[in-house]
Amino acid sequence: MSSSPPRVLVVGAGLTGSLFACLLRRKLKDRKVHIVVWDKARGAGGRMSTFRPPDPSSHSADLGAQYISTTREYAHSHHSFYSELLAAGVLRPLDCPVEGLRQKDGGVDYVAPLGMSGVVKHFLQQSGAEVLFERQASGLYRRRASWEVRSKQGGGGQFDAVLLTIPVPQILQLEGDLQDVMSSEQKDVLCGVSYSSRFALALFFPPGADVGVPWAIRYYNNYDDGDKANVICYAAVEPRKHATEADASRGPSLVVHTGAPFGLRHVECDIEEVQPIILQELQRLLPSLPQPISIKCHKWRYSQVTSAAAGCSGHMTLSERPLLVCAGDAFTHSNFDGCLVSALSMLDAFADVM
Numbered sequence: 001m002s003s004s005p006p007r008v009l010v011v012g013a014g015l016t017g018s019l020f021a022c023l024l025r026r027k028l029k030d031r032k033v034h035i036v037v038w039d040k041a042r043g044a045g046g047r048m049s050t051f052r053p054p055d056p057s058s059h060s061a062d063l064g065a066q067y068i069s070t071t072r073e074y075a076h077s078h079h080s081f082y083s084e085l086l087a088a089g090v091l092r093p094l095d096c097p098v099e100g101l102r103q104k105d106g107g108v109d110y111v112a113p114l115g116m117s118g119v120v121k122h123f124l125q126q127s128g129a130e131v132l133f134e135r136q137a138s139g140l141y142r143r144r145a146s147w148e149v150r151s152k153q154g155g156g157g158q159f160d161a162v163l164l165t166i167p168v169p170q171i172l173q174l175e176g177d178l179q180d181v182m183s184s185e186q187k188d189v190l191c192g193v194s195y196s197s198r199f200a201l202a203l204f205f206p207p208g209a210d211v212g213v214p215w216a217i218r219y220y221n222n223y224d225d226g227d228k229a230n231v232i233c234y235a236a237v238e239p240r241k242h243a244t245e246a247d248a249s250r251g252p253s254l255v256v257h258t259g260a261p262f263g264l265r266h267v268e269c270d271i272e273e274v275q276p277i278i279l280q281e282l283q284r285l286l287p288s289l290p291q292p293i294s295i296k297c298h299k300w301r302y303s304q305v306t307s308a309a310a311g312c313s314g315h316m317t318l319s320e321r322p323l324l325v326c327a328g329d330a331f332t333h334s335n336f337d338g339c340l341v342s343a344l345s346m347l348d349a350f351a352d353v354m
């Protein structure tokens with residue numbers, strides 16, 4: 001390794017990548033290391049994204065993750081992280097009317113008053129990393145003791161260690177030497193990872209609009225009766241979910257998620273095809289909704305992990321030297337605690353290289 005500070009590339013500014021960048025910085029304290037984060041999107045958050053409508057007269061809407069549920073065990077073992085987020089005002093206990101069936105295991109629920117992307121941004125800001133958006137990793141090439149990582153937009157770089165936190169099917173599509181460094185067993189494990197697919201639809205209303213429902217969060221029964229899989233399984237109203245003071249200058253927003261069977265059936269459809277189906281179902285479920293000023297529909301091809309990487313405790317090391325690791329919820333489970341377990345599991349391996 002050269003005498004200049006080691007360079008670490010984290011691919012993905014979602015929760016796992018941002019947590020890892022922050023934790024690595026904290027662990028290395030004053031030791032010099034250059035942490036670089038790339039994300040193909042225009043901002044941080046990944047599946048914890050918060051969409052701000054083009055017309056700022058409506059509240060923003062979380063399109064992916066909605067709130068954070070922790071079990072008693074994780075509330076205990078991850079106590080310092082929850083305390084940090086509560087103290088910073090990034091999280092607060094969920095305290096809003098919830099209707100419909102909801103699985104509960106006795107743990108604690110938190111909402112993010114500034115939107116779920118605020119959780120990711122909190123850790124990213126503390127990482128001191130150089131963060132580059134609209135930078136999509138397209139291939140990894142082994143160059144003696146380092147990795148050359150190429151970007152679809154041009155402008156790649158040379159790194160001493162690389163962490164991939166992108167969904168596993170996207171890891172398997174990367175070009176270069178990746179396929180050569182992984183064993184056939186590792187490839188089998190990665191090919192066994194699967195995700196549900198969902199659509200999110202957000203409606204943004206003008207100031208003063210009344211959405212005409214008493215709840216902040218509503219679950220609809222998930223059923224799959226042949227062709228009649230239910231379209232909508234979840235709905236939430238902002239700013240009610242966040243329990244923040246209603247801002248008279250901004251109208252409410254409503255976000256709905258489609259059920260997993262519907263997502264599976266329509267995953268190859270365009271948003272333009274699916275949006276009218278969701279809107280029609282919404283009209284049936286909530287006939288008194290006012291006219292929105294704008295609508296945003298998003299397809300989550302990789303929503304929540306339904307089958308995690310077998311036998312992994314948070315990450316998979318594809319190459320020891322130069323270090324190449326893949327991680328994320330696919331190596332644990334799809335929520336805050338799952339991403340945190342993944343980020344923590346890699347710290348020692350990276351710190352040893354620095």
Ligand SMILES: Cc1cc2nc3c(=O)[nH]c(=O)nc-3n(C[C@H](O)[C@H](O)[C@H](O)COP(=O)(O)OP(=O)(O)OC[C@H]3O[C@@H](n4cnc5c(N)ncnc54)[C@H](O)[C@@H]3O)c2cc1C
Pocket residue numbers: 011012013014015016017038039040041044045046047048063064065066067068069135136137138165166167170198200257300302303304327328329330333334335336337338339
């Ligand atoms: C609809 C939905 C509802 C959910 N509900 C909840 C919930 O209520 N509570 C909860 O805790 N969790 C929930 N989850 C799960 C949670 O959002 C995820 O577990 C978590 O966000 C995963 O974080 P990650 O960093 O591992 O991956 P991601 O968030 O997917 O981050 C990966 C990042 O990599 C970027 N990327 C991809 N390819 C490239 C590339 N080639 N180059 C550069 N960047 C790239 C992406 O843009 C993305 O930002 C939900 C998810 C969805 C989709």
